[in-house]
Amino acid sequence: GDSVTQMEGPVTLSEEAFLTINCTYTATGYPSLFWYVQYPGEGLQLLLKATKADDKGSNKGFEATYRKETTSFHLEKGSVQVSDSAVYFCALSDSGNRLAFGKGNQVVVIP
Amino acid sequence: DVKVTQSSRYLVKRTGEKVFLECVQDMDHENMFWYRQDPGLGLRLIYFSYDVKMKEKGDIPEGYSVSREKKERFSLILESASTNQTSMYLCATSPTNYGYTFGSGTRLTVV
Numbered sequence: 019g020d021s022v023t024q025m026e027g028p029v030t031l032s033e034e035a036f037l038t039i040n041c042t043y044t045a046t047g048y049p050s051l052f053w054y055v056q057y058p059g060e061g062l063q064l065l066l067k068a069t070k071a072d073d074k075g076s077n078k079g080f081e082a083t084y085r086k087e088t089t090s091f092h093l094e095k096g097s098v099q100v101s102d103s104a105v106y107f108c109a110l111s112d113s114g115n116r117l118a119f120g121k122g123n124q125v126v127v128i129p
Numbered sequence: 130d131v132k133v134t135q136s137s138r139y140l141v142k143r144t145g146e147k148v149f150l151e152c153v154q155d156m157d158h159e160n161m162f163w164y165r166q167d168p169g170l171g172l173r174l175i176y177f178s179y180d181v182k183m184k185e186k187g188d189i190p191e192g193y194s195v196s197r198e199k200k201e202r203f204s205l206i207l208e209s210a211s212t213n214q215t216s217m218y219l220c221a222t223s224p225t226n227y228g229y230t231f232g233s234g235t236r237l238t239v240v
Contacts, residue, residue, distance in 0.1 A: 050228070052228050054231075059233075060233055060234070061133075061219055061231035061232050061233045061234045062172075062219065062221075062229075062231040063231070064228050064229070064230070067228055107171070107172070109228075111228065115160045115177075115179065115223055116162075116174065116177065117228070117229060119171055119172045120171065121169070121170070121171035122171050122172075
């Protein structure tokens, strides 16, 4: 079935550093791809999305490009802030209405 | 903005109790979902519903049931709570293949 793989382990970095979180997917069709963010004690919020190959989703300084050739949707931000500390989930949606989620990555930004 | 409201943020129940978790959305979305979130396991789909009185099993339905009598309300029922059902429970809603809107979550502890 469709699945999403995120890089293992938490990510710790200093304020203003460059952030990359890797996400690769396996899907039989042409999925839509999403990044969700979960701040402490809250539910998940949609951060950005892309619905077809070569689309770039962007929001709040975060970007991700839908790469069909490498089946990837890596999340990047050029200069992180302490307020970006959260858990980030990559997800895909196939032709149905279900989302398949990655296991998430805890990001900790140190002042 | 769509609002998804979960009735309780924190809940403590005893083993063997019947537990009801309620989720209400304020838009006319057809699709509603229940997930549980556990450290290291990410989000796992318990049940979902595409319409009133319709329900489909997700990946981990054992020990749970659901009810959707009205379009805006989707209830998750733990028939006889057990300690291994201690978790964060997240409700989500979606109109189409667009991505989900999540509630804030209910942290359930079964003692």
